[in-house]
Amino acid sequence: MKSPSDIDNSSNPDLEGVVLLKDDGKKYLWDNPLNVKKFIKGFFLVCLVIFLFDFLFLFDVIHKHLSFKEGEFLYEGWVGFYCAYVFVSCAMIVVVAKELRKVLMRGEDYYDK
Numbered sequence: 710m711k712s713p714s715d716i717d718n719s720s721n722p723d724l725e726g727v728v729l730l731k732d733d734g735k736k737y738l739w740d741n742p743l744n745v746k747k748f749i750k751g752f753f754l755v756c757l758v759i760f761l762f763d764f765l766f767l768f769d770v771i772h773k774h775l776s777f778k779e780g781e782f783l784y785e786g787w788v789g790f791y792c793a794y795v796f797v798s799c800a801m802i803v804v805v806a807k808e809l810r811k812v813l814m815r816g817e818d819y820y821d822k
Contacts, residue, residue: 756792763788 738744766773767788775785784790
């Protein structure tokens, strides 16, 4: 197997200017796909628990203090409203960013001109 320093980048124009680093052989936390899956499962579990806490307010186990005057913003008292609000907001940020990228993105050789 060739080391990164043995590879001649001049023969391949796609690799021009690319610096290949040596693999130090160490395994890091996120290198293992199993750890990534565990993290994602834990993340969704935490999201589910936070959503389920909202049912405590529905059954008046805990009183929910609304941030607006009573009856002014009715949706705030709905179960899972803020979970849905945050999800839709983040999804909209991603959609807008993808479209904005088309407007703001420069060509590959923009700085070489």
